[in-house]
Amino acid sequence: MLDVEFIAAIDELEDLLYQQEEPFSVPYERAVRLRHEFAVQAFEWQVNGNHDYRRFAEAAGVSVERVRQEGPDVIPLLPSSVFKRRDLVTGPLDGQLRRCTSSGTQGGRSVVNRDRRTLERFLGSVSSTLEILDLDADRPTRFYVLGPDTVEAADLWFSYVLSIVDLIHPAEFYVRDGRFLADELIERLLDREEGVQPVLIGPPVLVLELAARVKEQHGGIDLGPDRGLVITAGGWKRSTGKAVPREELIELLVGVFELDGRSRIRDCFNMVELNTVVSSCAEHRMHVPPWLRVTARDPGDLRVLGEGESGMLGYVDPLATSYPGFVLSDDLGTVSYGVDCACGRRSDILRIERRLSRVESRGCALKLDQVARP
Amino acid sequence: MKSVSTLSAYLDPDRMPGPGGVMTQPFVLSNRYGALIRGLLQRPAGADADCPVIVAAAGLGVTMRRTMLFATFLLANGFTVVRYDPTHAAGLSDGDFRDVTLTRVQDDLVDVLSWAKTQAGGGQVATLAASLTGRAAIRAAAQDPGLMTMMGSVACVTNVRATVTAVNSADRIGQWLSGQVTDRLATTELFDDEIRWNAYATLAEDGWDTLASTERELRCAAGVRFVNLHGENDPWVRTEDVRAAFAQAADARLIVLGSAVHELNFATARVALGILTHEFISRMRPGCEPGPEPEFGHFVGLNKVERKLQGRLLSLATPSNR
Numbered sequence: 001m002l003d004v005e006f007i008a009a010i011d012e013l014e015d016l017l018y019q020q021e022e023p024f025s026v027p028y029e030r031a032v033r034l035r036h037e038f039a040v041q042a043f044e045w046q047v048n049g050n051h052d053y054r055r056f057a058e059a060a061g062v063s064v065e066r067v068r069q070e071g072p073d074v075i076p077l078l079p080s081s082v083f084k085r086r087d088l089v090t091g092p093l094d095g096q097l098r099r100c101t102s103s104g105t106q107g108g109r110s111v112v113n114r115d116r117r118t119l120e121r122f123l124g125s126v127s128s129t130l131e132i133l134d135l136d137a138d139r140p141t142r143f144y145v146l147g148p149d150t151v152e153a154a155d156l157w158f159s160y161v162l163s164i165v166d167l168i169h170p171a172e173f174y175v176r177d178g179r180f181l182a183d184e185l186i187e188r189l190l191d192r193e194e195g196v197q198p199v200l201i202g203p204p205v206l207v208l209e210l211a212a213r214v215k216e217q218h219g220g221i222d223l224g225p226d227r228g229l230v231i232t233a234g235g236w237k238r239s240t241g242k243a244v245p246r247e248e249l250i251e252l253l254v255g256v257f258e259l260d261g262r263s264r265i266r267d268c269f270n271m272v273e274l275n276t277v278v279s280s281c282a283e284h285r286m287h288v289p290p291w292l293r294v295t296a297r298d299p300g301d302l303r304v305l306g307e308g309e310s311g312m313l314g315y316v317d318p319l320a321t322s323y324p325g326f327v328l329s330d331d332l333g334t335v336s337y338g339v340d341c342a343c344g345r346r347s348d349i350l351r352i353e354r355r356l357s358r359v360e361s362r363g364c365a366l367k368l369d370q371v372a373r374p
Numbered sequence: 375m376k377s378v379s380t381l382s383a384y385l386d387p388d389r390m391p392g393p394g395g396v397m398t399q400p401f402v403l404s405n406r407y408g409a410l411i412r413g414l415l416q417r418p419a420g421a422d423a424d425c426p427v428i429v430a431a432a433g434l435g436v437t438m439r440r441t442m443l444f445a446t447f448l449l450a451n452g453f454t455v456v457r458y459d460p461t462h463a464a465g466l467s468d469g470d471f472r473d474v475t476l477t478r479v480q481d482d483l484v485d486v487l488s489w490a491k492t493q494a495g496g497g498q499v500a501t502l503a504a505s506l507t508g509r510a511a512i513r514a515a516a517q518d519p520g521l522m523t524m525m526g527s528v529a530c531v532t533n534v535r536a537t538v539t540a541v542n543s544a545d546r547i548g549q550w551l552s553g554q555v556t557d558r559l560a561t562t563e564l565f566d567d568e569i570r571w572n573a574y575a576t577l578a579e580d581g582w583d584t585l586a587s588t589e590r591e592l593r594c595a596a597g598v599r600f601v602n603l604h605g606e607n608d609p610w611v612r613t614e615d616v617r618a619a620f621a622q623a624a625d626a627r628l629i630v631l632g633s634a635v636h637e638l639n640f641a642t643a644r645v646a647l648g649i650l651t652h653e654f655i656s657r658m659r660p661g662c663e664p665g666p667e668p669e670f671g672h673f674v675g676l677n678k679v680e681r682k683l684q685g686r687l688l689s690l691a692t693p694s695n696r
Contacts (some may be wrong), residue, residue, distance in 0.1 A: 002621040002628055006606075007649075009631035010641040011664075019607075019637035052540050119670040120640035138436075150674060167677050168594065 012319055013038050017124040022131050023290055024345040028338050031290035033349070035081060038066065038291050039156040042318035042325065050090040054079070072293040072316045077328040080273050083110035088323045092188035094118075097322060100157040102272040103237060110159070112272050113116050115322035122275050123291065125319060126161075129279045132287055132345070133231065133266055135169075142187060143171035144295045146210065147201025152176065158234050162201065169199070179190050180206050189214075189221050190370040198223050200257075201231040201268075204249060206237035208238065208337060212255045222258040230257060235355075240346040250284075269352065272361060273327040275319040278350055283344040288335070292317055297336050308334050310353060330356045381406065382692040383489050385415060390683055394668075395419025395450050395540040400687040405461060407478075408421040411469040412457025412687050413486065414680065415493060418449045423495035426658040427454045429487055429522075431617030433505030433529070434479060435565065436686045437465035438625040442676055443638070444502055446668035449637040451655060456490045458482075460507075466687055467517045472561055472568050475576045476534070480510035487514065488520050498558060498658050500524040502650065504520075505636065506531045506601070509588065515598045516591035523659045524599040531611055532619035534577055540610045546574040547583050575660075585615055592623040599655045603646040605634030627653070 016023060016034065044064045047054040062078040063355075067075055082088070085108075089097065095116030102110040111168070114122070130137055143165045152175070153159030166172050183316035192198055200207065200223075207230060214221050230253050236243040244252075245323045250265045259265070263282035270277045276292045288294050305311040313333045315354040317325030333352040340346050389397040396416055403411040417425065428448050431443040438457040457472045459465025462473040462480040467482075483501070490499050501522045503511040517526055531537045539545045542564070549555050550571060555562075558572040577583045579678065587673040600623045606617045613630060620626040629649060629689030634642040644667065655662050 002626055004617060004619065004628045004630065006630045006632060009605075009634045009645045010639075014639075015633055017634050018641055019633075095667060096671075098671065111425075116667070116670045121627060123670075124640060136566075150678065156522040164674060166681055167674065170681060 005219040006255065010116065013041070013126075013291060014121070016320070017121060017128060017323070019334065020128075023128050023257070024287060024347055026203050026290050028346045035293055036071055037293055038318040039075060039293060039316050040068050042316070042320075043067045043072075045321065046090055046324045046326070050088060050324060052086065053090070053326075055117070071144040073295060075326050075328050076299075077302070077314045077316075078273075078324060079296070079328045080110060082272055083106075083112055083327075084108040087111060087113060090322055090324060093322055099155050100160065100272050101155045102157060110272050113325055114275070114320075118275060118320050118322045121319040121321075122161075122169075123164065123167060125276045126165070128289065129268065129277045130168070132279050132281050132343075133229065133268075134263075134282065135197075135199065135229070137168060140193075140195060140197060141169040142192070143169055143199045143201055144174065144189065145171050145173045146180065146185070146200065146206040147173060148175045148178075149173040149282055158203075158270075161270060161277075162233065165201065167285050175206075182210050183205075185210065186214055186217065186221070190218075195357070196228065197227050197229070199229045199231060202235060203239075204232040204236055207232055207241050207247065207253065208242065208244065212251055215252075220256050220258050222321060224260050224264075226260045227264075228257055228259055229264050229266065230259070231266045231268055233270070235269075245361070246284075271327075271329060273325070273329070274315055275317050275322075275325055276315075281341060281345060283341055283343045285341050285343070286352075287345055287349040288350050289342075290347065291319065294335050294348060294350050296333060301311050302328070308336055310334050312356070313352065332356060350365050377643075381485055381489060384690055385493075386686065386690060388493045388686075389417075390679050392416075392679040393672040394450065396676065396679075397680050398676075398683060399464070400487075400683050400690055402687075402690040402692050403458075403485060403489050403691045406484055407461075407481075409461040409675045410692065411458050411461060411468075411482055411486060412466040412688070412690070413456060413585070414683070416445055416449055416455045417458070417568055418452050418454065421454055423451070425452065425454045425494070426497040426654075427456060427490045427499045428526075429456045429458075429483070429490050429499065429501050429669040430502065431458070431460075431483055431486075431511065433507055433508045434474065434476070435464055435471075435567065439680070440504070440682065441502075443643050443673060444639075444647060446649050446676060448654070450668040450672070451651050451665045452511060452659060453654060453664065454493065455494070456486060458486050466684070469564050471574070472570050474508055474569055475580075476582050477576055477580045479507060479511050483507065483510055484514050484521065492523075498523045500526065500654060500658060502526045502654075503526075503530070504528045504638075506534070506537070509534060512588060512591050512595065512600075513582075515595040515600075517594075519590045522598060524601070524627050524654065525539045526653060527602045528638055528646055528650075529599070529605060529611055530602045531610055531615065532588040533612065533615035534588075535583040535652070536585075536612060536615060537610045538574070538577065538583075546571075547578050550574045551578055572588040585619060589622040592619055592626070592639060595625060596621075597656055598625070600628075601650060602626070603629050603649065605631050605636055605642070606630050607634060608636045610636050638644065644648050
């Protein structure tokens with residue numbers, strides 16, 4: 001007699017995250033409904049498991065029922081500055097916590113604590129972004145990372161994220177002991193294996209430096225035949241003085257690396273407080289994954305701004321479980337909703353314009369602190 | 375063709391330490407046809423010579439990297455793990471993927487299991503297999519039930535013809551049997567790879583293709599416990615075929631994972647591997663308590679070790695191949 005059992009193994013959020021080969025193929029209207037449900041579940045989890053966040057939500061007059069009725073935009077967002085002042089941990093935890101820190105560009109380091117489930121979901125977000133980057137998990141690919149490996153990355157989130165790309169594809173790391181080894185990378189690119197897709201990934205300042213050295217030393221390196229890809233990630237950070245306009249960077253990179261056109265240059269966005277990666281498509285639009293709610297907020301009263309209006313960017317991210325993934329960032333930008341992109345996807349589109357200055361950021365944080373202090 | 379008792383193997387004496395005290399050694403094994411199987415032997419911290427061994431075999435068309443998550447769970451629970459790439463398949467072992475056949479996959483599994491027994495001392499050996507490799511493991515158990523004490527599987531294929539048809543959206547075995555295709559050396563596409571029609575021809579000729587053959591072999595595999603995790607939403611393996619097949623085994627358990635598909639991910643793996651680990655412990659380490667689930671950092675750390683060993687693995691040769 002066969003012993004047969006049925007066990008629930010995966011919920012709808014993780015089904016979308018892990019089991020949909022093309023998350024953006026979910027019809028937009030369905031994605032909006034799912035996002036609402038995920039937000040309710042995530043909010044309920046956070047108010048039940050995080051005392052500080054519960055008080056914050058209560059002070060803002062927001063309950064689970066209200067989120068259910070009115071949608072994810074009523075969820076109170078934590079200014080990212082809160083993560084510089086407090087260790088926010090939501091239980092029950094799954095396994096041990098990993099401490100993840102920001103680089104501290106805006107003064108003070110944010111600390112976000114990720115448990116096993118939160119880290120696995122983040123990796124799931126990274127894997128799901130391969131599709132929009134036109135990367136195939138089964139095709140021979142090698143990442144050339146303009147960053148340190150996991151040991152050297154330690155707690156620094158941006159570096160850690162770059163270092164774990166080799167869970168997906170083999171990766172080599174070209175920042176060691178804090179130094180960018182551009183010449184070593186150039187030699188490696190000249191000597192790389194044929195038939196293996198080369199992917200350069202790193203902060204734009206190092207990508208620019210690499211391109212400049214390649215141009216100076218060799219004129220160019222032909223990554224085109226193997227469908228080479230260049231991915232910038234992490235923004236200019238402290239190197240805003242060296243920043244070049246995006247279009248100029250794209251043109252330079254396409255030329256120096258002899259790529260098959262502008263579509264081979266991409267950008268990825270993440271921040272330590274966000275457990276989702278947002279990536280650009282071949283049309284250079286940052287597509288918001290279906291589970292993530294992004295809004296632009298008025299800096300004065302935090303109301304949700306309309307289509308394309310510039311404001312402080314806020315995120316409701318249900319992928320985070322060990323901390324509240326409801327964050328008001330220090331970035332100014334716009335969100336366009338339900339856009340039919342020429343790449344074939346329909347989604348919300350995120351556009352980050354600039355970082356708030358420290359003065360602006362501090363002003364907003366003070367204002368929020370007056371509203372409610374977790 | 376060599377007999378199993380004369381297979382030549384080389385286990386790299388250098389052990390690379392990994393997370394939680396795990397030690398990884400690359401090995402090469404010259405299979406019965408003289409081709410090299412490459413793999414990794416991984417021992418948990420404190421493992422002795424009698425530590426039970428589990429051979430983790432990935433599904434057809436994917437490499438042993440896909441069993442790394444399996445390994446983190448098993449190692450965390452005191453099992454020695456052997457993982458490998460079959461010949462004429464994806465990965466680091468000899469041969470061309472175009473020449474893949476399920477019969478060769480079974481032969482390689484048997485050769486690896488036989489070698490794994492030499493690593494288990496007086497301990498036991500079991501198999502953890504996925505997908506079509508699960509079907510190969512069933513035949514291996516049927517032909518020699520002493521080879522393994524238990525077969526754990528994920529998404530085991532029991533009706534090969536139905537699965538091949540679902541994967542290809544075409545009845546390839548039927549096309550061969552009806553004479554629509556006659557050149558077994560001609561190639562056809564499977565996902566993004568090319569394989570020869572010989573792969574489909576041998577599925578029929580070697581008696582793999584029917585549900586009845588699986589049922590018969592499960593009846594023959596006396597003394598082996600079968601535990602299979604099947605995804606409710608598996609597009610390639612029908613629940614009724616799995617249920618019918620495993621009902622023929624003297625000792626079997628079937629778990630259907632709600633909403634799961636054919637491949638494991640972090641969410642479904644946690645459930646599946648948790649169940650399988652408990653089963654392996656009950657069978658092979660009775661009286662032991664399950665250990666804590668491995669951390670994400672273990673997965674990251676083991677990956678780093680294996681990336682570093684890849685070059686070393688490719689450079690190894692057996693004494694008879696040097």
